[in-house]
Amino acid sequence: MEGLQQLLYLHGVGYDYVKYTGEHVVFDHQTREQALRACGIDIHDERRIEEKIYQLDIAQWQSVVEPVSLVDELSGSLAIKVPEHSRIFTGLLSIPSLDIDYRFDTSQCKVSGEYRYKGTNYLEIQVPLPSMPIGYHDAEITLPLGKFKTQIWTTPKQCYRAQSHKQVGVSTQLYTIKSARNLGIGDFRDLEELIVCSAKAGCDFVLLNPLHLLFNDEPDRASPYSPNHRGLINPLYIAVDNCRWVENNTEFTIALQQAFTALEAHKRQPYIDYAVVSETKYALLSLSYRVFLAEANDTDKLAFSDFKLKNKALLKVLANDDFSLFCQWLAAVQLESCQRAAKDSNMAIGLINDLAVGCAKDGLEYTRNSALYATDAQVGAPPDPWAQNGQDWGLPALDPIKIRHDKFEFFKSLVKSNLNRVGGLRIDHVMALRRLWWCLQLESGMSGCYVYYPFEHLLAVLKIESNLSKSIVIGEDLGVVPPEVVSAMKESSLLGNILFYFEKDEHGRFVNSQKLRKDTILMIANHDVPPFKGWWGANDLQLKQTYNLLSKTDFEKESADRHIQKQLLIEWLNEHQQFGFDVHSDSNAIYQALLAVLALSPAHLLCLQLDDLDQQILPVNIPGTDKEYPNWRRRLDHTVPEMFSNHTDFIKNLTQLRTSHE
Template identity: 30%
Template sequence: MTNSLIEKLVELRGIESNYVDAWGDAVQISDDTKSMLLGAMGYDVENEEALEKRISDDIDKSWMSPLNPVQVNREHEALIIPVRLPIELVNDAFSFVITTEQGKTHSVNFVPSDGELINSVDIDDIEFQEYVVQIKETMPLGYHQVVLNADDGDTLAQMRWIIAPQRCYIPDDIDNGKKVWGLSVQLYCLRSERNWGVGDFTDLSYLLGQAGRQGAQFVGLNPVHALYPANPNGCSPYSPSSRRWLNFIYIDVTAIAGFEHESVQKIVNSHEFQATLNHAREIDYVDYEAVTRLKLQALNAIFEVQYETLVNQKTEQNKAFTAFIEEGGESLEMLATFDAIQESLTKEGKPAWGWPVFPKEYNEFQNPAVVKFRKNNASRVTFFMFLQWQAALQLEQANQAAQDAGMQIGIYRDLAVGVSEGSAEIWGNRSLYVTDASVGAPPDVLGPLGQNWGLPPMDPQELYQQAYQPIVDLFSANMQSSGALRIDHVMALLRLWWVPKGEKADKGGYVYYPVNDLLAILALESHRHQSLVIGEDLGTVPDEIVTMLRENGIHSYRVFFFEQAEDGGFYSPSHYPEQSMSTLTTHDMPTLTGYWHCLDLELGNELNLYPSAEVLENLYHSRHENKQRILDTLHGHGAIPEWTDRSAEGMAMHKQLNHGMQYHMAKGSSALLSLQLEDWLEMDKPVNIPGTSSEYPNWKRKLTRNLEQIFTDPTLNNLALGLTEARNSVSKPKQS
């Protein structure tokens, strides 16, 4: 009996029973995994009586609510609204009062039984019936409110109604066949003559200006989400504290009003400060502890200088800061409070890596003790809001630099798939996240053992109950000050691989999400922000999502090294879909030099990432075959000089081969081409090795040259001009 209840719940909660893996084989999800996933969702799978009651209560709750919490439609669809009522009320008169986001009000009078009956159920001997009511008014795009009133005017229920466009925004030129290229960078990796040991928003402005003048139409960034000011070594951009807010470490402190004040300069010019600054600049890996200490020292001093003007005086600065705080609302207040509590606990020497180890009275944003802390530490909370304000201002200045350089897209941002377990985002909305599970990936080419990313997933049912507001906020926030958004692991809109807490990655299973609704919201926000959307669709990808992404105007992600035919040959980039972004490699892969010299396999072996020597031997064999196929492809398309060796055996990576691979990609059919700045510099070390944490200095490696040197290098300038020429040569206006 319990097994049948579990199977019923598996279906109701969208847990997939089987899937096709990255090698095309059918995989069955075990009963144990299904039970563990349901347990993570809060179901007592060991208690049949409790399980049966929970299922019954869930069904009853949905039927006793006359309206759904949210409904999503596309423009030009026939509009209907389902209504659930006890049978004795279905012949009564009711009305919908629809208030559009634009402020217009529509009233629709109806009798439920005049509509179409679509379902009925008995609950405690009362029959409930569900009818659909047709709405003849044309609804504009946006977020609207529907109120269900009885004929006596009493309000019975409310619903959010979202009307979205058919597909995401695509700039006209790109939609009409223009091919563009840009650079992909990890912002923290940037070196410059003036930064403080980590790339910052002023570096980004400079990079955008220089790249734009050389023909690049965008610069793609790593996620710039908020991390942990009190825990600087929690530096992975893909394990953030909040995806709505920014990482303060990218602030250029020297560009803030007040930096020149005597009190600030006394700190900055001290011997100890300058010694630490020189150290942070000179080393090859970002010293996050040193950089954070330097920036917080200076920012604290600047904030003290500005405090009266910002908070207590009616100045233009005060008005702007106040408006920023009001617009940020509870989300901004929550993050700033979290950062202040974490800082306070750290100073006291108490465990503070995240809310799970906070004292009980502080382990949830809504707790009374947190409210009291916020009042007693108002200045400190305001300081962390100030950091977010300055970061947002400087990111927007970089966005303006891209526009000034004539870039078609400018900044393209990256939205991480989740937040870390101890994050502020979970702390502020505990019911939304399933903390007894983690997001990851099943075994595939990138991770033969599977991957566990340590990111608790959103509960799709709770997301629906919250009328999708958290997703609306995420999309909107990450399209600010940019022209494109890359969604990391875009399959998350359809399904996520959940790994039960304490289990290995291969013991997980897929949980489905309301993909059509999420894609519609993405399209709506995309048009509002004029933001092109790229979906990172690597790994184990079901066929159904590929078509959905294309139809919704989302650009696919094509990595040259993964585009292989069954015979082992590499597809020509001229055969890639136009609606895609192509690239040679990514932040989770070796650089071109690292790939060619098998340095990633060497590192993986040192770090024990492969289950056996046989697996490693097969990887080496496959790599050598692939290198020869790549060389054959480049020669076949005339992408490298005739004099270049035709045998990959013993052949080292060299400049002509490196540039030839980039030119080969530039003549492809993808609308967007992204190239890594590391490959321009012929670097060999990767920025991240999937499946590792402390074993390798992930997310810390800097570029080998300063930005100022890069853009005065004639060889790189010629490469950029050649890429622009190649892209222009394959730009073909679509036939009308």
């Protein structure tokens, strides 16, 4: 059916892709049809198919302006579509918020596109616009044909860039931080201590895990990458002992001391028990809320009211639950205080937040925005060396057409809320701006295909919000990245992400440090791979065997491969400098030498993982596991001051190496 093929294209359902092996794969027709069904389309109703084609194609040319009009900040022009026989006229563009009433003559406008339908030629013409500030501007266009509304997005060429010199920073999973004063989970007061210590060592940023709201009624659902709501903050990160109104309250002081005593043994355990921590912290937060209502000063109460008013649209998902709103305000205040501490410590960037690729299908974010999602489609990944059958992440898939009809308000809200109060944002799986792998259930079993999204508009949101907040943006681009995403990231100053473990040439050797990409954040490891000490000692392989995640044969095979990788790393180090290491050398000496070499690379940002400074061997997460391994729970062994007392001079040396080789 020719119409069905056209609709598949217009709806963004992919036809083919290049596998990680280089193999060209064409998606089977049944899978592609199922993707359309997931978008609520009856593929057997020819009349309905024709209606959808008309809406997505022809109607776009019969509408004078799109609901959203992208306009370049510097050389911008507005695209309007008119019948050719009505091509010459004088029009008026009105933007009340900018006090603009701009008249234009289309006889001077260039034609940029053409479409013919039922004997009528439609032209797309470009109307030059006056200078406008970056942002979103509601506009009305008056023509002889009538009045038409659009939202003009004045879009900069690039995302915001901080200081141009090479920088060093640290990354942490905040919940893993150990301290004498916290309640069994790292919190914003611990983060402030990390900021101060790392700034003294010369660091310019702290990269965080997603701080998204999880499930307080199901505390064991601990993954920050499968959250309840990405626009809200997890209250477990609140430092309950850091609130003015409880400082002199006897009841709270006693309750806090009792909590410390009750958690003393638990804090010595290697893994967080979220049920225990959550019950304790929410009880204290509830008490803090009651004290706030009774004893807080007028300034704090007014600040809380202002927060609710300014964030009314986002916070309505909490259904006027004033305690939950209080927790969101308190979390936002403490996060903002951390960023202020970073800037006061002369960090160039400060905090870098992390935006997960999706949300849980039973969480607040999904249930309140379910109209924007496809049904019976989940986000995942195609087959790769680590998952030969592909991956189903269990995250619901946004419908690309529905988010366009929503004028991208949902995505704008997510980006804005995650850029608030920080100096940067990491976008997990940035390829999702262009395409996502949909996991679909067929009668024959599970299948999957790529579905494409309005990349230009989603990227425009990042560029606009980045510049408005003066925050950098990092796109996690690990894996197979479409070439159009690679080029767009470069043109947009959207930093990429390099994991040293994965940077190899066609012969399987580690890439020379001077050949690494410039516009990136470079790190040895992240939350999905083992810490360096664990990798060097193959502890991750032993752990997988212990949890029956590797057969004896696979363990032996991967152990042999790890030995080869260690030899290749030694060769790589010696190519840069004759260190004299061998595969039996101390892991910390290897780690420090590796970072010293990477510090001289062109990469804009060099990131040290707190797990590595702590010399962890246990991973915080083993991808592909759920209940098998206690993911997202493993604590650090040392406090932040302890770690930096051993590494401050080393980190200072790295920053000096970076600045001396600009």
